Amino acid sequence: MLDFLLRVFGKDNSSSKNVAKERLRLVLVHDRADMSPQLIEDLKEDLIKVISNYMEIDENALEVNLDSSNNTVALVANIPVLRMKRTSNRKEKIG
């Protein structure tokens, strides 16, 4: 009965439509995680730009991957640091 009322008032998150949407959302995060090499390259380039404001990194050894396991997808980056900067270049660059 409660189930019925919840449905009538549209508050039921377990309605099969919502289950479908949530499953789709997860499955598409995984599907789309199969990023094109070009997109990964673009991401790397942007990452290098941002991080270089704070530290000197080994650009050639930089690795970026989307790691999907269980129910989550994580962006995993391995960025060897060569030297830390004392102050950031951020303002100069923006200005």
Added chain:
Amino acid sequence: MGEVIVITSGKGGVGKTTTTANIGTGLAASGLKVVLVDTDIGLRNLDVVLGLENRIVYDIVDVTHGNCRLKQALIKDKRFEGLHLLPAAQTKDKTSVTPDQIRELCAQLKKEFDYVIIDCPAGIEQGFKNAIAGAEKAIVVTTPEVSAVRDADRIIGLLEAAELHNPKLIVNRLRPLMVKRGDMMSIDDIIDILAIDLLGVVPEDEMIVITTNKGEPAVLDNNSRAGQAYRNVARRITGEDVPLMDLEAETGLMYKLKKLIGFK
């Protein structure tokens, strides 16, 4: 110069062939010159949906292999002067046609016709690559189910990669009552996920089965809801601004009562 549109989906059985036949017939019914190209080699279907199966002499492979001229392989529809079908080959191997050949074929067809509509096979392999090769626009068909929407998402990515930008969506077999009670994803839900423009919504309709049985597309049946939806889609393709039809109003109790007492 005409326009080449591919009807695709990834998943099989969601209504690509039904959609191709109905849109094509709808456009031809308004006087346009249309050719429908069946690229589902080995699983020829469009001919029977259109009721033209007895007229086939040559097929798409005969054309690409030079066994006949393009004109000889085109089958004229029995209802509309402007409607033609280029049937798929039934017995040949699907690798017998290449994307380059289809591209060339489309280039020739669009000189003659206002619309060249390509019925794509299921899947993302060779048949898909052939079907999209000559297309300038794409229509993605899906149903409100997890597997179909997922495959549509994949197809949209592949179309984008092939530089076929801004594909349009048709949601087929929608059941408004199920949506209302929360047991089917709504149009908004699907658009939200796929993030492409909506071209039309086709309700689940027995008339599709009945008209397909007879080889007469539902778009010609004034009493068919799906037919109405396809008429609207055809008009939108020609650039008309046609509002979505109110699916819910007419599936409700009042409608059923009216229908029972013969008001509708």
